[in-house]
Amino acid sequence: xxxxxxxxxxxTVRVLDKDGNVKRNKPTFFRRMLxxxxxxxxxxxxxxxxxxxxxxxxxxxxxxxxxTKVSSASGFIQVGTGWTGNSTKLNTNCxxxxxxxx
Numbered sequence: 001x002x003x004x005x006x007x008x009x010x011x012t013v014r015v016l017d018k019d020g021n022v023k024r025n026k027p028t029f030f031r032r033m034l035x036x037x038x039x040x041x042x043x044x045x046x047x048x049x050x051x052x053x054x055x056x057x058x059x060x061x062x063x064x065x066x067x068t069k070v071s072s073a074s075g076f077i078q079v080g081t082g083w084t085g086n087s088t089k090l091n092t093n094c095x096x097x098x099x100x101x102x
Contacts (some may be wrong), residue, residue, distance in 0.1 A: 009047035014040075 015023045025038035059067040068074055080094025 009053075011045050011047040013043045013045070015042075 017023050023041045025041060027036065027038040031038060056067060056070065059065045060069075078094045078097050079099065080097045
């Protein structure tokens with residue numbers, strides 16, 4: 001059976017200080033001249049949804065879902081710097097992960 005629904009995602013990354021406020025870049029010359037602070041350290045990127053992600057989304061749409069919901073206690077998102085391969089759906093991990101899951 002061919003998939004007719006395409007699921008995509010966006011990831012928003014924010015750099016926070018110890019108080020939970022979004023940190024800012026150092027203001028550029030023109031921003032300093034106009035007394036405007038630096039841009040917030042926020043970045044948005046596309047995200048690949050794998051077969052596992054598709055299955056979790058499909059399960060969440062059921063009246064009686066049976067998969068364990070992902071939470072901070074039961075899961076994590078692996079972050080990496082690159083991807084190589086033939087099929088994004090077949091990957092279960094990043095090829096070049098950054099940091100470690102804790």
